[in-house]
Amino acid sequence: MLESVARVGSLTGAPWIYVVVALSVLLDVFLPVLPSGVLVVTAATAAAAGSGAATGRVPGDVPDILALILCAATASVLGDLVAYRLAWRGGERLDRAIARSRRLSSAQERLGAALSRGGGVLVLIARFAPAGRSVVSFSAGATHRRVREFLPWSALAGLTWAAYSVALGYFGTRWLGAAWLATGVSVAALFAAGAAAAYLMRRAPAGSEAS
DSSP, X not given: OHHHHHHHHHHTTSHHHXXXXXXXXXXXXXXXXXXXXXXXXXXXXXXXXXXXXXXXXXXXXXXXXXXXXXXXXHHHHHHHHHHHHHHHTOHHHHHHHHHHOHHHXXXXXXXXXXXXXXXXXXXXXXXXXXXHHHXXXXXXXXXXXXXXXXXXXXXXXXXXXXXXXXXXXXXXXXXXXXXXXXXXXXXXXXXXXXXXXXXXXXXXXXXXXXX
């Protein structure tokens, strides 16, 4: 079993793993059911196991881990911008769709208040919530928020989410040793963060997200 994990870990050095991660993260703004977070965690876990992190040796894959973070963060921002631009050009049809959804309407109101006051903590929190990234990105475009208001928070959210997901898989393997156990615990922690973010989005009153 350990040999199998090591072989999987060695595959993280192949270019295709970054392509798969990038596509998954890029597309899950449109298809939130894609398990992009789970994929990032698993890739980080495999990288740590393959480098010998679980055995206490000095890891030799730090560039790969950094590349994984940058890959996931960049894809996250690009996906946000694509959704933002599509919603910007969506016109009346998208406005009607948002108006029919209480969730989208509420998010649109909160996001507008947050960004207009120079803050965007909601964007950061939403990146961890299930489908939160989609709601925020489309709402920002539909309300024609300026890109300079949205983009910095999207970049911060993407980088924070990517670093958190990779750290879960990598350090989970270092601390727990067994890759299968580290993956299970790390994925559970990822879902816990998502549940907490969803709770905060529901509880935050409109207009209070800015700082």
